[in-house]
Amino acid sequence: xxxxNGLDANLLAGYVENLGRDIVQQMLDLYIQxxxxxxxxxxxxxxxxxxxxxxxxxxxxxxxxxxxxxxxVHAKLVxxxxxxxxxxxxxxxxxxxxxxxxxxxxxxxxxxxxxx
Numbered sequence: 001x002x003x004x005n006g007l008d009a010n011l012l013a014g015y016v017e018n019l020g021r022d023i024v025q026q027m028l029d030l031y032i033q034x035x036x037x038x039x040x041x042x043x044x045x046x047x048x049x050x051x052x053x054x055x056x057x058x059x060x061x062x063x064x065x066x067x068x069x070x071x072x073v074h075a076k077l078v079x080x081x082x083x084x085x086x087x088x089x090x091x092x093x094x095x096x097x098x099x100x101x102x103x104x105x106x107x108x109x110x111x112x113x114x115x116x
Contacts, residue, residue, distance in 0.1 A: 005107035006072030006100070012111065021115050028108055031068045035101055038064065042094055049087050070104040073097070
């Protein structure tokens, strides 16, 4: 796997080759929209102190990050999905996840700009 800036570049290059740049851009755009929903759901789990909702929300986002090749965000979600640490620590996890997600989106966007 060619991992550049938290991206699975081999996966993404395969998508561009097989689906075309426009479709991959649509995938990125959809992920950007959905990631807001995923992060809000994780935040709601945190507010409610619901371990079940935490795991379900992290799991959904983990699947989405895997399918669009965001390896760093995916790895973070793998690490925190079944976390049973204190909710205060999970607040830190959510902040880290949000930062990683923003960085991954920026990397994906920059990567896409180099595709012809």
